[in-house]
Structures are given as C-alpha cells and as structure tokens.
Amino acid sequence: MDAKSQLLLRNPSHFAGTVLLAGLPADDLLKALPQAFGWSWQMDAYTPLTRSTDGRCHFGIEPPSTEFAAAVLFLPKSREQTDYLLTQLAARLAGRPLYLVGEKRAGIERAAKQLQAFGSPHKIDSARHCQLWRVLVEQSPPAPVLGEWTKHYRVPLADGELRVISLPGVFAHGHLDAGTALLLEQLNALPRGPILDFGCGAGVLGAALARRYPDQSVTLLDSCAFALHSAHLTLAANSVEAKVQAACGIADAKQDFAAIISNPPFHQGIATCYQTTEDLLREARSHLVRGGELRIVANRFLKYPPILSQYLGSCETMAERGGFHVLRAVNQRAK
Ligand SMILES: C[S@@+](CC[C@H](N)C(=O)[O-])C[C@H]1O[C@@H](n2cnc3c(N)ncnc32)[C@H](O)[C@@H]1O
Known part of the structure; x- marks a missing residue:
C-alpha cells in the first residue's frame, strides 16, 4: 500500500463516509474504504482501479457529478494543476472538509499553503515522509471555467x-x-x-x-x-x-x-x-x-x-x- 494511503487509513474517522479520493494511487485504498470513490486523470492508475473496484473510479479532468461529503487530493507534481484541482474540489465542498496528502519531497508543506484560499488549514498527521492536511471549506470558490486555465x-x-x-x-x-x-x-x-x-x-x-x-x-x-x-x-x-x-x-x-x-x-x-x-x-x-x-x-x-x-x-x-x-x-x- 502506498505510504500516502497508509496515512489516510491511520485516520479512519475522517474517511468513513462518501469521500472522493482525487488522484489516488493504484493500490487497495478504495477497497479499504467501501463508501469512498475515486477520481483519476491517469490511465495507468485508473485502469487497474476500475477493474478491482466495480467502477467506483471516474476518469477525466473534472470530478464525478455525484455528491461527496469530503475530498482528498493526492498532491500532483504541477503547482498549477494542484491549484486547478483544489479549486474544482473546494467548489463542491462548501462547509465540508478538503484534505491534501503528499510527500515532503514533493512539496506538500508548500502546497498546503494553497489551502489557505479556502479556510484555515492544519496538519492532522505525518508519517513515512508524508503529511496529511485538512481545511474546512469556508470560502467556496466558483467552479473553474476551463478556458481560464x-x-x-x-x-x-x-x-x-x-x-x-x-x-x-x-x-x-x-x-x-x-x-x-x-x-x-x-x-x-x-x-x-x-x-x-x-x-x-x-x-x-x-x-x-x-x-x-x-x-x-x-x-x-x-x-x-x-x-x-x-x-x-x-x-x-x-x-x-x-x-x-x-x-x-x-x-x-x-x-x-x-x-x-x-x-x-x-x-x-x-x-x-x-x-x-x-x-x-x-x-x-x-x-x-x-x-x-x-x-x-x-x-x-x-x-x-x-x-x-x-x-x-x-x-x-x-x-x-x-x-x-x-x-x-x-x-x-x-x-
Ligand atoms: C515528454 S511528454 C511529450 C508530450 C508531447 N508529445 C510534446 O512533445 O510536447 C510525454 C507524454 O507521454 C505521456 N505518457 C506518460 N506515460 C504514458 C503511458 N504509459 N502511455 C501513454 N502516454 C504516456 C505523458 O502524459 C506526456 O504527455
């Protein structure tokens, strides 16, 4: 299991409901969280996930239309893409929590500052060179207009x-x-x-x-x-x-x-x-x-x-x- 997935599973009370896992790794995290569903934009993660989880994963550049109670973004490489994805998720999460998880060497501490646009982020756990951050979305942005990105x-x-x-x-x-x-x-x-x-x-x-x-x-x-x-x-x-x-x-x-x-x-x-x-x-x-x-x-x-x-x-x-x-x-x- 990926170290970031393990970090989520150490904090089960946060992820028991209908959580959207955005950019999730191709491991058994979705199986371990039966109410969660995935959103992937990479075929190499999406293909094995969709085979192993009865279609609980969505592929595309926008989140699935289904309602979700919280979302986790697995930190991608690009800062601009992180911005776009956080905006997509926060636009759907007014008054609900948004999490960001990633490796220290991938810049999770710097990326967590991007959560400040939506509320007051705080770190809830760290292990195996990864950190998990949470923000309650108090300022929900409008859904991003693709042409502006x-x-x-x-x-x-x-x-x-x-x-x-x-x-x-x-x-x-x-x-x-x-x-x-x-x-x-x-x-x-x-x-x-x-x-x-x-x-x-x-x-x-x-x-x-x-x-x-x-x-x-x-x-x-x-x-x-x-x-x-x-x-x-x-x-x-x-x-x-x-x-x-x-x-x-x-x-x-x-x-x-x-x-x-x-x-x-x-x-x-x-x-x-x-x-x-x-x-x-x-x-x-x-x-x-x-x-x-x-x-x-x-x-x-x-x-x-x-x-x-x-x-x-x-x-x-x-x-x-x-x-x-x-x-x-x-x-x-x-x-
Ligand atoms: C070096 S970039 C080149 C992009 C473009 N052809 C250009 O020259 O600007 C390589 C591309 O390969 C894609 N890629 C990476 N792994 C892949 C895979 N397993 N199957 C298909 N494409 C992949 C990446 O998403 C990326 O767009």
Missing part, C-alpha cells in the same frame, strides 16, 4: 503557424519543449499509411502531422486526461482532424502504423521512469508495418540507440541539438 502559444512552421493549447499539468504547459521543437523539424518524408503520435501531450506533434499529412490517418495517444483534452483543443484550434486515444502504453495501440512519432515520457510523478519508453522501443515493431518507422527525440544521455538497433534492426541519428537527438529506426523485421 488554458495556456496558448504559436509555433511557426513551414506550412503555417500552429496554435497549441494546454491545460495545467500537461508536459511543457504553455511553451514548446526544445526536444519537441527538434522533432518538429524532422517530420519530412514519412512512409504512407497511418501515423501514431505516442505520448501526445498537448498535441503539438500530432496536430502538425495531421496538417502536413492530410491523406493519412493520425492518432494522438496519451495516458493523461489533461493531455487528451488539450490535444482535442489543439486539433480544433488548427481545424485539423485526428483520432485521440486514451491508452496506457504502446500495448493499447493498434498494430498497423506506417510511422510512430514520439517525444516519449521519462518522468512520472517526481520519480524518473523509463518503463513506458522502453516498452515503446521494444514493442514498436509489433505496431509498425514492415518498413514502418519509429522517430523519437530523446536526451542524448539515454541509451536508446542500441535498444532500437536490437529490436527494430536499425537506428540512425537524424539531428542533434542542445543535448537532444532525433533517432529514426526502420522496422526491418518480419512480425
């Missing part, structure tokens, strides 16, 4: 300016990442056929691809509901159409792509996590047609070229800049 930027491309819209917590919120910028310059001459933008974030690569290859089907895939919603906004802002898929890893993707394009993830929460990307590199072959291409941008210190050579049978560096390189691997193996 988005950031917009424009990317000049050869075929015109691309508009990008992102929500709090999405990778490179409000600006173009340097690695993504390098990969955007290397989207020429892709093989004909369906294209996948794996880990699409706000949809900058996927929208650029959909505009540049209008006769090819483009799929934007991500595990985070905030990214998926941003990707929809970005596609609409550029008047381009593409599929947007909520999925957890390459295993959930279709198998007939002519190209997979990605600025793949390497951080999860505050920990560095390469598993999703290693799975992508190892499994891309099963999701590409023969002769199909994987093109990724990565930090040069990450040892991806030997993995690509091993699993796809080739690996070439297309471009390098500022510590990043774009790697291209053509699937030379029969399935």
Whole structure:
C-alpha cells in the first residue's frame, strides 16, 4: 500500500463516509474504504482501479457529478494543476472538509499553503515522509471555467503557424519543449499509411502531422486526461482532424502504423521512469508495418540507440541539438 494511503487509513474517522479520493494511487485504498470513490486523470492508475473496484473510479479532468461529503487530493507534481484541482474540489465542498496528502519531497508543506484560499488549514498527521492536511471549506470558490486555465502559444512552421493549447499539468504547459521543437523539424518524408503520435501531450506533434499529412490517418495517444483534452483543443484550434486515444502504453495501440512519432515520457510523478519508453522501443515493431518507422527525440544521455538497433534492426541519428537527438529506426523485421 502506498505510504500516502497508509496515512489516510491511520485516520479512519475522517474517511468513513462518501469521500472522493482525487488522484489516488493504484493500490487497495478504495477497497479499504467501501463508501469512498475515486477520481483519476491517469490511465495507468485508473485502469487497474476500475477493474478491482466495480467502477467506483471516474476518469477525466473534472470530478464525478455525484455528491461527496469530503475530498482528498493526492498532491500532483504541477503547482498549477494542484491549484486547478483544489479549486474544482473546494467548489463542491462548501462547509465540508478538503484534505491534501503528499510527500515532503514533493512539496506538500508548500502546497498546503494553497489551502489557505479556502479556510484555515492544519496538519492532522505525518508519517513515512508524508503529511496529511485538512481545511474546512469556508470560502467556496466558483467552479473553474476551463478556458481560464488554458495556456496558448504559436509555433511557426513551414506550412503555417500552429496554435497549441494546454491545460495545467500537461508536459511543457504553455511553451514548446526544445526536444519537441527538434522533432518538429524532422517530420519530412514519412512512409504512407497511418501515423501514431505516442505520448501526445498537448498535441503539438500530432496536430502538425495531421496538417502536413492530410491523406493519412493520425492518432494522438496519451495516458493523461489533461493531455487528451488539450490535444482535442489543439486539433480544433488548427481545424485539423485526428483520432485521440486514451491508452496506457504502446500495448493499447493498434498494430498497423506506417510511422510512430514520439517525444516519449521519462518522468512520472517526481520519480524518473523509463518503463513506458522502453516498452515503446521494444514493442514498436509489433505496431509498425514492415518498413514502418519509429522517430523519437530523446536526451542524448539515454541509451536508446542500441535498444532500437536490437529490436527494430536499425537506428540512425537524424539531428542533434542542445543535448537532444532525433533517432529514426526502420522496422526491418518480419512480425
Ligand atoms: C515528454 S511528454 C511529450 C508530450 C508531447 N508529445 C510534446 O512533445 O510536447 C510525454 C507524454 O507521454 C505521456 N505518457 C506518460 N506515460 C504514458 C503511458 N504509459 N502511455 C501513454 N502516454 C504516456 C505523458 O502524459 C506526456 O504527455
């Protein structure tokens, strides 16, 4: 059981009723609190939770419409996303308690100050490097209007300016990442056929691809509901159409792509996590047609070229800049 979940279970009197657990880990906490229900915006937590708890977990960027007597926010990484989520919850909790739980190294003490907007927060427990805070919501804010939480930027491309819209917590919120910028310059001459933008974030690569290859089907895939919603906004802002898929890893993707394009993830929460990307590199072959291409941008210190050579049978560096390189691997193996 996650240390934050254990901290909640040490204080059972607070969480016996209809508590909404927002951003909860994929452990047995929901099972231990039979009246509680979950809200997740990450498919990798949501998928196992929904299987093990009879649908007591909701996926999306807004809380479920069901009434709840209290809510707990498991502290996310982004301060702006914490602000958005606390506002969503406090808007539904006038006169009722809102809790915040998180690790010290993730900044729970600083984040607890964000509770001051709603009342007088106090710490109710701490253990195993985690803290649990509570505020009785005396000043309930209006429900957040999504458009007021988005950031917009424009990317000049050869075929015109691309508009990008992102929500709090999405990778490179409000600006173009340097690695993504390098990969955007290397989207020429892709093989004909369906294209996948794996880990699409706000949809900058996927929208650029959909505009540049209008006769090819483009799929934007991500595990985070905030990214998926941003990707929809970005596609609409550029008047381009593409599929947007909520999925957890390459295993959930279709198998007939002519190209997979990605600025793949390497951080999860505050920990560095390469598993999703290693799975992508190892499994891309099963999701590409023969002769199909994987093109990724990565930090040069990450040892991806030997993995690509091993699993796809080739690996070439297309471009390098500022510590990043774009790697291209053509699937030379029969399935
Ligand atoms: C480095 S960001 C790149 C975002 C976007 N393509 C860009 O270049 O701005 C990686 C993305 O992968 C997503 N991601 C992380 N784990 C994932 C998983 N298991 N399955 C699908 N997407 C995942 C993250 O939510 C994030 O949006």
